[in-house]
Amino acid sequence: MTALFIGQSPLQILNLVEASRLDEEDALFLLVWDNQQTKDQIDALLKRLGVQNVRFLRISPALRILYPVLLLPLAASLRGRVKRVYFGTYTSWASFLINLIGAQEHVLVDDGQKTINILTAPHLVGLEKKWRLWPWSRTYVHQAELFTFYDELARSCGRRARANRLDSVASQLKQTSIGVQPAGPGDVLFIGTYLQDTYGPFESDLEQVIEHAGERRLLYILHRRDDEERMRILGAQLGFDVALFDLPLELVFHLLWSEHRPEVWTFGSTATDTLQAMLPDLRVRVFQLDPEGFTRERTGQAFLSIYEQYAENERTDLVTLNR
Structure with missing residues (x-):
């Protein structure tokens, strides 16, 4: 079986990579970019972390409109193969894909302030509990376990949560050399x-x-x-x-x-x-x-x-x- 990791920002990717190192399933990354600057950042991050088995998806104007058609072959190829989906985004295309894949388990990773809002003010991040036609339903977001820095907050809100302290990723990044000069002692x-x-x-x-x-x-x-x-x-x-x-x-x-x-x-x-x-x-x-x-x-x-x-x-x- 496979664990699928879906994300679109450098922070999401850091958290997805950390989660992948704690999951026993084979990892497949589906990473999204919408401009070249973001793509360059993602490429640099993946190289530093040694991530392999990656598929890229560009959020083009065509995809924004035609994703129900364009993503069907990908969903069909993964259906029945994915045990667990880790995700940092739950936009329309992501929800469409995740619901069609039909994994047994779903895990939400941190995306900064959005995680806090999901737990305490879901109406601020498009997660009002309103009915949506399947496969655009976001029920999986409300039911997902969280892999998060805010694990105590999550449990206090009645959610299942595992603590993410980025131990593996942090240890690896501290050993990299990327030519950045340190700030001065009085800065x-x-x-x-x-x-x-x-x-x-x-x-x-x-x-x-x-x-x-x-x-x-x-x-x-x-x-x-x-x-x-x-x-x-x-x-x-x-x-x-x-x-x-x-x-x-x-x-x-x-x-x-x-x-x-x-x-x-x-x-x-x-x-x-x-x-x-x-x-x-x-x-x-x-x-x-x-x-x-x-x-x-x-x-x-x-x-x-x-x-x-x-x-x-x-x-x-x-x-x-x-x-």
Whole structure:
């Protein structure tokens, strides 16, 4: 029998690879990409982790419309062969494929904030308990076991869960050499969150963060969707440096941090949960955004959920900005 691993982001793939190393079945990866930058990141990650037996699926305009036809041969070839499906996405095409395959077991892996919302606010992530025609039903998501960093939260919500601390992946990544220079002993590493088009007071809040840094060099690690040119201009104005890596943050962060262990700050990113799982000595300072400053109410609610989780983390310090 086969275990099928379905994902589409570097974080999902890290968690899928970790899960594959704990599963006794033969692993088959089905990985999705929609632009060349994402594909390049996925390729780099798979090479570092030595992952084999991979099929790629490009989310093209044709696939978005015709996936019920285009995915039928794949579903037919896997039906009856797959014992367990691990998945990080449950979009329409993924639900269609997973339901047609008809595996005995389903396991949901982490995708950052989405995992928290699935457990505590499913309406924020398209999981309202409304009826959907099979094979688009998402019942399997509600019934799936979770392989997750948030295992205690999951069990408190009545879900079956296994703890994922990325032990195998973290050990392997720490042994890689990818040419990233470590941050200096007095630096501050700021893990960016994509906010430029969704949060009105972004620049004024960032200016307060720079004031907290004082004379120390602050290196702002861009989110992959950030406008690099705009952030470099803003950095020149406010006095911070900008870094954009071709590889996933989880691949490069330990090389940035481990030698001098500089302070790590953020406005809120569930990437810090993954990094703290990989680096048990890592502390994070979180500057809280104003939930009313977001252009969409549900985004503000999502950040409130993040901050509630941070408040329970002994290795996280919350900072309130001036309003």
